[in-house]
Amino acid sequence: MIADEKALSRLMAASQRGxxxxYTTLLEESSRWLNRYFRRKIAPDQLDDLVQEVLVSLHRKRASYDPARPFLPWLAAIARYRWVDHLRSAYRRQEQAFDHEDPGEEGGQEAVLARMSLDRLLENLPEGQAEVIELVRIEGHSIAEAAALSGQSESLVKVNIHRGLKKLSALIEKAE
Amino acid sequence: MKSEIPRSLIDELTDELEPVRVMSASDGIAMVLMALAISIVAVAAVGGLRDGLVSSPPPTLFLIANLLYLLLGLAAMTAVINMAGPRVGNRHDAPKWALAMVAVLPLAAAVSYANPDALFHELSDDRYGWQCAVYGSLAAIFVTAALLLWLRRGAPVSPERAGLWSGVAAGALGSAAYGLHCPIDTISHLGFWHVVPIVVCGALGRVAMPPLLRW
Structure with a gap:
């Protein structure tokens, strides 16, 4: 079970004091939370790398957290930033099947998690852009396959990915 | 598939942990206001303040224009300072409204002339127009540096937006600082040439700052 928001905020404030x-507890809890957060929004074999990148970012940017405010919206903004960054980077075709495990009920935080979720970020994109980003950058299909699956031309798929990623980065804090 | 908690990374990060000074918005605001004060001192030292600035009541248009630039600068500055501490749910809408209010000035300048030719002649006959645009932009340098330092310490998640509003804040505060020197109080001069630093610095911030802000 993941610790509640208030406990996480207290742990982070204590971590800022050294x-x-x-801090160990906070990183463990954050790691669990991030694993759930990114599930099904990243190729399974890249999940650990992305979680670790976010933990390193949390460490480097810990001074930017305001202890008077909730911790998870801060962590979610950093997680979204790293995720969009990850989607932008060169993508190798992933052959592995996706984990379709049910996210389950943990800690009574589903409403909070849903409000800050990556799905909520994608929902703010036009359908055509969100669809091809999911197909190519998350599920690992080629441009040609995405074109066939989405009914868009290959050039439109590329344009939609480019525009969608640009828009995603502008929505990181807004979309909730 | 279940991911494992990266134990070795957690141990490493914990070993490296040291106390940090939390970035408070008041520190950021103080830093930028200090930069603005340096800009004003530089303007006073290089060009001198306009005659009668303190001894006589300033003209209404001078007050309105420069206070609007100051408010835009402060609104954009506050938004930028908050961008250093990201949070899902943050809104940074205030500077948009302040920018819309400032846009009233060039709009008023445009409609106050009978036709575009008359406005064009007025602007091209303004011997000091470019001077105000250039020096107003130069006066933005200190605020730009302060905001850049602040953002690089923080975690801005939208470097493009942070760059744009940093430029707008610096340009508006630079224009307000240089306004303390400029003796011209016409609507065409204040509403056009003194807006140029905001536009130029905003564009430069949008283009040049994001690579410096990515982390």
Missing amino acids: DKQA
Whole structure:
């Protein structure tokens, strides 16, 4: 079970003061939360790398967290930033099947998680852009395959990916 | 598939942990206001302040224009400072409204002339127009530096937007600072040439700052 929001905020505030025990717990809890957050929105073999990138970002940018505010919206903004960054980077075709495990009910935080979810970010894109980003950058299909699956031309798929990723980066804090 | 908690990374990060000074918005605001004060001192030292700035009541248009630039600069500055501490749910809409209010000035300048030719002649006959545009932009340098330092310490998640509003903030505050020197109070001069630094710095910030802000 993942710790609740108030506990996470307290752990982060203690971490900012240099409390190593609190920090270990915070990183463990954040790692669990991020695994759930990114599930099905990243190729399975890249999930660990992305979680680790976010943890390193959390470490480097910990001074930017305001302890008077909730922790998870701050972590979610950083997670979204790293995720969009990841989608932008060169993508190798992934052959592995996706994990369709049910996210389950954990910690009574489903409403909070849903509000800050990556789906909510994608919902703010035009349908054509969101569809091809999911097909190519998340599921790993080629441009030709995405064109066939979406009914868009190959050049339109490329344009929609480019425009969609640009728009995603502008929506990181807004879309909730 | 279940992912494992990256134990070795967590241990490494914990070993490296040291106390940090939390970035508070008041520190950022103080830093930018200090930069603005340096800009004003530089304007006063290089060009001098306009005659009668303190001794007599300033003209209404001078007050309206420069206070609008100051408010736009402060609104954009506050938004940029908050962008350093990201959060899903943050809104940075205030500077958009302030920018819309400032846009009233060039609009008023345009409609106050009978036709575009008359406005064009007025602007091209303004011997000091380019001077104000260039020096107003140069006065933005200190605020730009302060905002850049602040953002690089923080975690801006939209570098393009942070760059754009940093440029707008710096341009507006630079224009307000240089306005303390400029003795011309016509609507065409204040509403056009003193808006140029906002447009130029905003465009430069949007283009040049994002590579410096990515993390």
